[in-house]
Amino acid sequence: AQTVTQSQPEMSVQEAETVTLSCTYDTSESNYYLFWYKQPPSRQMILVIRQEAYKQQNATENRFSVNFQKAAKSFSLKISDSQLGDTAMYFCAFIRSNNNDMRFGAGTRLTVKP
Amino acid sequence: KAGVTQTPRYLIKTRGQQVTLSCSPISGHRSVSWYQQTPGQGLQFLFEYFSETQRNKGNFPGRFSGRQFSNSRSEMNVSTLELGDSALYLCASSPSGSIADTQYFGPGTRLTVL
Numbered sequence: 001a002q003t004v005t006q007s008q009p010e011m012s013v014q015e016a017e018t019v020t021l022s023c024t025y026d027t028s029e030s031n032y033y034l035f036w037y038k039q040p041p042s043r044q045m046i047l048v049i050r051q052e053a054y055k056q057q058n059a060t061e062n063r064f065s066v067n068f069q070k071a072a073k074s075f076s077l078k079i080s081d082s083q084l085g086d087t088a089m090y091f092c093a094f095i096r097s098n099n100n101d102m103r104f105g106a107g108t109r110l111t112v113k114p
Numbered sequence: 115k116a117g118v119t120q121t122p123r124y125l126i127k128t129r130g131q132q133v134t135l136s137c138s139p140i141s142g143h144r145s146v147s148w149y150q151q152t153p154g155q156g157l158q159f160l161f162e163y164f165s166e167t168q169r170n171k172g173n174f175p176g177r178f179s180g181r182q183f184s185n186s187r188s189e190m191n192v193s194t195l196e197l198g199d200s201a202l203y204l205c206a207s208s209p210s211g212s213i214a215d216t217q218y219f220g221p222g223t224r225l226t227v228l
Contacts, residue, residue: 015119031213032213033213033214033215037219042221043202043221043222044220044221044222045204045206045219046219047216047217047218050216052214070222089156092194094214095213098168098210100145100147100148100159100162100170100213101159101162101170102149102217103159104157104158104213105156106158107156114204
């Protein structure tokens with residue numbers, strides 16, 4: 001079974017600082033994709049960043065970057081220069097080849113403090 | 115392009131009733147997936163439709179069903195509602211349903227079962 005684990009239910013960070021959210025996953029597949037989604041209080045899920053498992057290079061999107069460690073099955077999200085608008089639930093998600101059954105972690109509630 | 119839309123946004127039903135939720139994908143997207151989000155179980159995959167065919171199904175009872183129309187709009191139906199069906203129901207669309215696609219989520223339908 002494919003599982004996604006986010007071990008940090010809640011985190012907080014001061015505005016302008018850097019924070020890292022952890023995610024581990026378990027799969028026997030070799031071809032899969034990993035995602036971080038953000039869900040602000042409005043409840044709209046928004047894609048933050050995605051990573052293809054076959055790519056060694058870590059994905060980066062502006063202030064957001066990942067540390068993808070395939071052998072360790074780890075996929076952490078780093079948010080640099082945190083902004084108040086980054087306050088949200090963050091979900092790590094996994095999807096494997098030939099199956100659109102996206103699996104989500106339990107989420108990490110991030111609060112950015114002024 | 116307009117985003118994924120879901121109707122209605124809020125719904126209150128009583129136990130034993132049935133409910134139909136609607137999802138209109140982004141124009142040109144042919145795959146629609148449905149997810150249930152609850153505080154206890156988190157985000158769980160319900161099913162995925164592509165070209166009017168259900169391709170994948172999550173681990174939910176047969177009371178949960180869906181369909182997709184030729185214009186890619188999708189509906190999900192829950193019959194004989196139970197209290198535990200109270201949740202946020204999210205749909206997501208993607209161009210082809212390939213795992214390489216990004217799924218774009220709608221704002222969700224909040225279902226409350228009394």
